Amino acid sequence: MQHTSASFLSRLARPDFDIASAFPEASWLRQTAAARDWASIRSYVDGLPQGTNRSFAVGILQDVRGVEDWMREVLAAAPEDVLALTVLGAREVRIGWKIRTDAPAENVSRKQFAGLHTHLRQAEQALIRATAIDPAFDAAWAERLTTAMGLQLGQAEARRRYDRLTAHHPHHITGQGRLLQQLCPKWGGSWEAAHGFARECMTGAPEGALSGGMVAEAHMEHWISLNGRERVEYLRQPHVHAELVEAAERSTLSPHFRPVYAWVTVQGYFAALFSLVGDHARAAACFHSLGNLASEYPWAELGVNATDAYIKHRNSALAKG
Known part of the structure; x- marks a missing residue:
């Protein structure tokens, strides 16, 4: 060369x-959330093509400051709104992880862990409802992989949740990335398990x-x-x-x-x-x-x-x- x-x-x-530079719809989602236009957001997510990774949209929405309060208002009027339940759960996850920080476990205080677990348990309540109402909603299962990890529910439970996700979305990159983290030694796994799972993801995909x-x-x-x-x-x-x-x-x-x-x-x-x-x-x-x-x-x-x-x-x- x-x-x-x-x-x-x-x-x-x-x-x-900025993720919006690669995907301009991220900017639209942010603006529409800031305007609290839930009908437009719901219409957009519901209209995504079959197989689209809806964790993308949820990931944008969970970063909107105050969205948790807005989602509770939405759910007060529509308790079975799966997308609202998922965004609420994802936002609780994000708040909890900010309290914990990305520091190694030995550098995280007892108070930080307590704050993380409080928000993860609140997230679990919303996400369990979401997956019960719609077992095929990929973004909710992907968030439940993060709560399983943070609440230390173990490898078997994480894999069970991943299997529920992939029953409907077999090559879900967000879910795969989150289970991979769980399988690393820092979360109780092993390098053999992590590398083995990574290869399984690759060889099983088109x-x-x-x-x-x-x-x-x-x-x-x-x-x-x-x-x-x-x-x-x-x-x-x-x-x-x-x-x-x-x-x-x-x-x-x-x-x-x-x-x-x-x-x-x-x-x-x-x-x-x-x-x-x-x-x-x-x-x-x-x-x-x-x-x-x-x-x-x-x-x-x-x-x-x-x-x-x-x-x-x-x-x-x-x-x-």
Whole structure:
């Protein structure tokens, strides 16, 4: 590949972490929620094509400040509104996790854990109602995977919830990512279980599906858990690179790939890991696909500042790839 000049690299745009830049409907959802136009939101979500990952819409809505109060008002008038129950549950999850923070468990206080559990139990009440009314509502089951993890309900219960989700949505990338977290050692699992599940997701999905990204996420989680020299040695293992190549070529680097919800995150994992293992050609292909689109993860794991980490690895990949 032709060498990329330093002057060209210096002109590249900074990464854009706003999900609305990849999916403009996110901006519409935010504005419509701010206007408290529930009828329009319901109509939009109900009209999404069969198989669409509705966790995308719920994820946008759960970040709207005060939405929990609005959802309680909606539910007072329509107690069986599954979407409102799911948004309320998701918002409670988000509030609880902000109290806990993303710090390692040993750095989280008893008071923070108590706050997390209070909100997760409230979320569970809403989400259990949602899945009882509509057992096929994917976003509610995906949120129940997070509550299962936070409330430490165990691997078997998490897998049961995942199985209920995939009975209706077999390659649900949000659900897969959340169960993968549960299967990591930090949540009581093992690396064998995490990598095994990631491969199961990849091999069970059609060509071009995002599920291959679970292989990349599992390797990233494993790499993050290590320190210093261990990280270098981990990435030097030939099977790690081989698995990443296979997963990328079956998902975001496949000719059958289409940029559906969550693709920016998945492509980011591949870009980051190919950069870290020194496969600059494939990293460059991922960065070209992204343009300047980015999500907080995995870049927040690669340095003090996600923006700086993205720019460092992108510029290196484009210069060397």
